Amino acid sequence: MKYQLSIVIALSALFFSCNTSSEGGKNEEKKRPNILFIMSDDHAYQAISAYNNKLIETPNIDRIAKKGMLFTNASVTNSICAPSRAVILTGKHSHINGKVDNQHPFDTTQVTFPQLFQKAGYETAMFGKLHFGNNPKGFDEFKILPGQGAYYNPEFITKKEGNVTIQGYVTDIITDMTLNWFQKERDTTKPFLMMYLHKAPHREWLPALRHIEKFTSQEYPEPETLFDDYEGRGTAAKTAEMSILKHMNYSGDNKIVPEIVEELGITTDSLWNPGGFAREIGRMTPEQRAAWDSIYMPINEDFKKRFASMDSVELMKWRYQRYMQDYLGSIAAVDENVGRVLDYLEESGLADNTIVVYTSDQGFYLGEHGWFDKRFVYDESFKTPLLVQWPGVIEEGSKNTQMVQNLDFAPTFLEAAGIEIPNDMQGESLIPLFKGDTENFRNAAYYHYYEYPGIHSVKRHYAIVTEEYKLIHFYYDVDEWELYDRKKDPKELKNVYNDPEYAEVKEKLHEDLKALRKKYKDSKELDQKYIDQYENGGH
Numbered sequence: 001m002k003y004q005l006s007i008v009i010a011l012s013a014l015f016f017s018c019n020t021s022s023e024g025g026k027n028e029e030k031k032r033p034n035i036l037f038i039m040s041d042d043h044a045y046q047a048i049s050a051y052n053n054k055l056i057e058t059p060n061i062d063r064i065a066k067k068g069m070l071f072t073n074a075s076v077t078n079s080i081c082a083p084s085r086a087v088i089l090t091g092k093h094s095h096i097n098g099k100v101d102n103q104h105p106f107d108t109t110q111v112t113f114p115q116l117f118q119k120a121g122y123e124t125a126m127f128g129k130l131h132f133g134n135n136p137k138g139f140d141e142f143k144i145l146p147g148q149g150a151y152y153n154p155e156f157i158t159k160k161e162g163n164v165t166i167q168g169y170v171t172d173i174i175t176d177m178t179l180n181w182f183q184k185e186r187d188t189t190k191p192f193l194m195m196y197l198h199k200a201p202h203r204e205w206l207p208a209l210r211h212i213e214k215f216t217s218q219e220y221p222e223p224e225t226l227f228d229d230y231e232g233r234g235t236a237a238k239t240a241e242m243s244i245l246k247h248m249n250y251s252g253d254n255k256i257v258p259e260i261v262e263e264l265g266i267t268t269d270s271l272w273n274p275g276g277f278a279r280e281i282g283r284m285t286p287e288q289r290a291a292w293d294s295i296y297m298p299i300n301e302d303f304k305k306r307f308a309s310m311d312s313v314e315l316m317k318w319r320y321q322r323y324m325q326d327y328l329g330s331i332a333a334v335d336e337n338v339g340r341v342l343d344y345l346e347e348s349g350l351a352d353n354t355i356v357v358y359t360s361d362q363g364f365y366l367g368e369h370g371w372f373d374k375r376f377v378y379d380e381s382f383k384t385p386l387l388v389q390w391p392g393v394i395e396e397g398s399k400n401t402q403m404v405q406n407l408d409f410a411p412t413f414l415e416a417a418g419i420e421i422p423n424d425m426q427g428e429s430l431i432p433l434f435k436g437d438t439e440n441f442r443n444a445a446y447y448h449y450y451e452y453p454g455i456h457s458v459k460r461h462y463a464i465v466t467e468e469y470k471l472i473h474f475y476y477d478v479d480e481w482e483l484y485d486r487k488k489d490p491k492e493l494k495n496v497y498n499d500p501e502y503a504e505v506k507e508k509l510h511e512d513l514k515a516l517r518k519k520y521k522d523s524k525e526l527d528q529k530y531i532d533q534y535e536n537g538g539h
């Protein structure tokens, strides 16, 4: 009797478990999670209030961390746009996928994870910035910006309608496309993979008209290292061209109209950039331009009056404030629009079975070391924001401190969807971390940056990063090593490579770096191959 009863219980358990997940016979379909991958461009973790609210409140992006997990040590393998995207799509380091810099096109004969999703029955879509120089493969639908794209009235390359120009503000438009696809176009019998990719807050930092007034009327706290003199570091930090004071331009970046810059006599090309101004502000309709002028022209007039009397300290402070006003202002629309998409997922019930990721293609300097831009393995550009929600799998409000990388997205998503992970992918699945299992994860990250000589002049370098240390080799036209003690010197101001106290640490890190290069199949030969490609590639 007892035996019979347990069979009945077992059978009915089986029946109910099938039944609850079956709905119309779509048994498997129901269980596979949807994936919403949200990525912005150059969004520093310092500008997300889930990390730190000194600069801005981002209540909507923060919702993802409240419902899920905040990663405090997420990083990229190569801190620059198109290479980061190639790493994400292939699950392979730059030296393997070949997209080492922004210039050389991505090799589209490679397998990318969306192709595998499409083959496995997912419906796939991409809206926004890709920046590959060619179209994405494996997408049922895409609308992407050509190259960097424009903030106002942008053009899109579309899969089905050729090139189209759409009136409005880019962050709103990309979101409208995404929501329209969710609401009207998607095949609801299939799970989806959505790549929702913002251009903002990329240079030249143009906020939506509705946000300009608020953000230009605030003053932002300066980072401690705004006036860094680069003592204690090597040649690379000293020769990089990304100083807010010396390399930011007045028209494109600071929004001083070309005529006033010319009148003030600050017309060295790199400091002026009337072309950058025309490329962005020049796209506005007369109405948009009038609204823009009503706020920026008084700023222009004020600058014109004060410029002659400003010393370099005042000028740096002024330029930093101008930078933050526009940079943070352009994040406001990202946050609002992420909120619209999260609301839709919740209202439609899709949120329960959707993995939502918010990240950036890399970090960014917001005045730390006096800089803007990225590229270096130093923390602000090496690290990137990462927030993930997955109801039922990730505990609400949880945190992870491990060294996850953008390399890990492809294997993570494939595993979540039950699709086989190709053997040659180099990332590690984050699913155990989502579930709170932090054993056996990587304890050292590998980094390699290539785009030199080039804009911003950041020298080629590769590095090993552990929780405690960072060992960096700058090469090509220098041969310099740097070692940072991340615990004692979190701002990375003192290279201790030649400090005898670190002799043992240094030796061990050299060995570990060698092993890491071997593990990921990077080598001197490949360093040289990419130098040759660069030198022969007609830049």
Ligand code: SGN
Binding pocket: 041, 042, 080, 081, 082, 102, 131, 148, 202, 203, 204, 252, 276, 373, 455, 456
């Ligand atoms: C543009 C920017 C650079 C930026 C690169 C790469 N200049 O060239 O400041 O480093 O893009 O950025 S701009 O005046 O034209 O905006 S990336 O995010 O695409 O890698």
Ligand code: CA
Binding pocket: 041, 042, 080, 081, 202, 361, 362
């Ligand atoms: Ca970028």
